[in-house]
Amino acid sequence: xxxxxxxxxxxxxxxxxxxxxxxxxxxxxxxxxxxxxxxxxxxxxxxxxxxxxxxxxxxxxxxxxxxxxxxxxxxxxxxxxxxxxxxxxxxxx
Amino acid sequence: xxxxxxxxxxxxxxxxxxxxxxxxxxxxxxxxxxxxxxxxxxxxxxxxxxxxxxxxxxxxxxxxxxxxxxxxxxxxxxxxxxxxxxxxxxxxxxxxxxxxxxxxxxxxxxxxxxxxxxxxxxxxxxxxxxxxxxxxxxxxxxxxxxxxxxxxxxxxxxxxxxxxxxxxxxxxxxxxxxxxxxxxxxxxxxxxxxxxxxxxxxxxxxxxxxxxxxxxxxxxxxxxxxxxxxxxxxxxxxxxxxxxxxxxxxxxxxxxxxxxxxxxxxxxxxxxxxxxxxxxxxxxxxxxxxxxxxxxxxxxxxxxxxxxxxxxxxxxxxxxxxxxxxxxxxxxxxxxxxxxxxxxxxxxxxxxxxxxxxxxx
Numbered sequence: 001x002x003x004x005x006x007x008x009x010x011x012x013x014x015x016x017x018x019x020x021x022x023x024x025x026x027x028x029x030x031x032x033x034x035x036x037x038x039x040x041x042x043x044x045x046x047x048x049x050x051x052x053x054x055x056x057x058x059x060x061x062x063x064x065x066x067x068x069x070x071x072x073x074x075x076x077x078x079x080x081x082x083x084x085x086x087x088x089x090x091x092x093x
Numbered sequence: 094x095x096x097x098x099x100x101x102x103x104x105x106x107x108x109x110x111x112x113x114x115x116x117x118x119x120x121x122x123x124x125x126x127x128x129x130x131x132x133x134x135x136x137x138x139x140x141x142x143x144x145x146x147x148x149x150x151x152x153x154x155x156x157x158x159x160x161x162x163x164x165x166x167x168x169x170x171x172x173x174x175x176x177x178x179x180x181x182x183x184x185x186x187x188x189x190x191x192x193x194x195x196x197x198x199x200x201x202x203x204x205x206x207x208x209x210x211x212x213x214x215x216x217x218x219x220x221x222x223x224x225x226x227x228x229x230x231x232x233x234x235x236x237x238x239x240x241x242x243x244x245x246x247x248x249x250x251x252x253x254x255x256x257x258x259x260x261x262x263x264x265x266x267x268x269x270x271x272x273x274x275x276x277x278x279x280x281x282x283x284x285x286x287x288x289x290x291x292x293x294x295x296x297x298x299x300x301x302x303x304x305x306x307x308x309x310x311x312x313x314x315x316x317x318x319x320x321x322x323x324x325x326x327x328x329x330x331x332x333x334x335x336x337x338x339x340x341x342x343x344x345x346x347x348x349x350x351x352x353x354x355x356x357x358x359x360x361x362x363x364x365x366x367x368x369x370x371x372x373x374x375x376x377x378x379x380x381x382x383x384x385x386x387x388x389x390x391x392x393x394x395x396x397x398x399x400x401x402x403x404x405x406x407x408x409x410x411x412x413x414x415x416x417x418x419x420x421x422x423x424x425x426x427x428x429x430x431x432x433x434x435x436x437x438x439x440x441x442x443x444x445x446x447x448x449x450x451x452x453x454x
Contacts, residue, residue, distance in 0.1 A: 005114070005118075006111060006114075006115055007114070007115045007118045007119055010115070024140070024141065024142030024143075025115065025119075025140050025141050025142065026112070026141040026142035026143065026144065026146070026147040027142060027147070029108065029111065029112065029147050029151065030147060030150040030151050030154065033108070033151045033154060034154065037154070048114075048118050050118070050121055052114060052117060052118060052121075053114065054111075054114045054118065055107075055110075055111045055114065
């Protein structure tokens with residue numbers, strides 16, 4: 001995961017979710033701020049594709065660790081919920 | 094410590110820039126897809142949502158975390174204080190004593206040394222005096238005589254105003270009960286040199302000093318309140334002092350003091366140069382002209398002293414070896430106490446530091 005500015009991240013979320021997560025892009029910024037406060041991402045100045053000044057964010061090593069941890073936790077939860085929602089037939093006889 | 098709290102405004106401005114940049118970049122993309130510039134900008138703004146709400150949310154985040162973290166940091170300390178009351182009591186007492194002592198000494202230092210005398214531009218007020226040799230010792234306060242004042246006030250180049258003063262007891266006997274009062278005797282120049290106007294009425298004037306003019310008196314605020322109940326009609330009235338009538342011409346303001354004395358009345362000191370020149374009963378003070386230093390005043394006095402000696406003393410005062418010794422009037426009031434107090438304040442401050450260090454451990 002490389003560096004990106006807010007607008008790229010917002011569009012990446014929207015497109016990556018096949019347009020299911022259609023949120024107002026503005027709500028991303030407080031989230032970015034919170035991540036930054038926790039030291040999981042750091043901002044730096046950069047220029048956009050069209051050479052506009054923009055605030056870029058990069059994952060910190062701590063942020064990368066958090067991402068891995070949260071990702072596996074999320075996968076656990078998803079697996080658990082999937083199991084609950086589609087119970088195995090032999091247990092539900 | 095979380096310093097984000099202090100940079101909230103700056104962070105907010107930056108947040109606004111970031112959101113602005115989102116709109117620009119997104120609008121550019123929309124334009125590339127064939128949208129009109131204005132429409133693209135509107136669409137980008139819509140996509141972003143409510144700008145103010147976003148900024149508010151970030152702003153509150155910075156505020157709330159500050160309070161929360163401070164509380165978090167304090168919590169262990171509070172728990173410690175509760176678990177160990179003996180230590181807490183000692184710590185609180187040590188700090189209380191340290192702070193109390195420092196505050197007490199500081200209020201004295203402030204009152205005595207830092208606050209100027211209750212006269213306008215009080216640094217310009219000086220005591221004019223001479224040092225003189227008695228036996229083998231040089232004393233610093235040889236008194237003033239009316240003749241000396243006459244020479245100095247006529248010939249000086251450094252004084253704006255100059256006058257003599259002395260304190261004496263006087264008997265007030267025109268009222269219901271006779272009483273003894275402290276009178277400050279001043280020449281015409283003394284009150285102007287201090288720069289203190291009467292709260293009501295007027296200063297002594299040259300006309301008051303003319304032979305045959307009615308005797309005058311000024312009351313201090315405290316005496317006026319005490320004996321006349323603050324009655325403004327007292328101006329112009331005649332009271333009897335040492336069996337002779339005097340007309341009240343003014344009331345001094347409540348803030349008026351001179352050399353920490355408790356003064357009831359102010360009397361004019363009439364100068365009669367025909368009297369023998371041995372009336373050494375006065376002290377002199379002067380207001381320096383703008384920009385004149387005490388050293389310059391002393392040089393001026395050194396120039397005038399021979400004039401006085403030649404006219405009034407001949408060689409009779411040679412043994413005294415008079416030398417100019419003018420000094421800020423403040424020194425008369427504060428004296429050497431100033432230095433002592435500073436040292437005391439320094440000492441007490443170190444005590445407070447030690448107390449802090451002990452408690453911090």
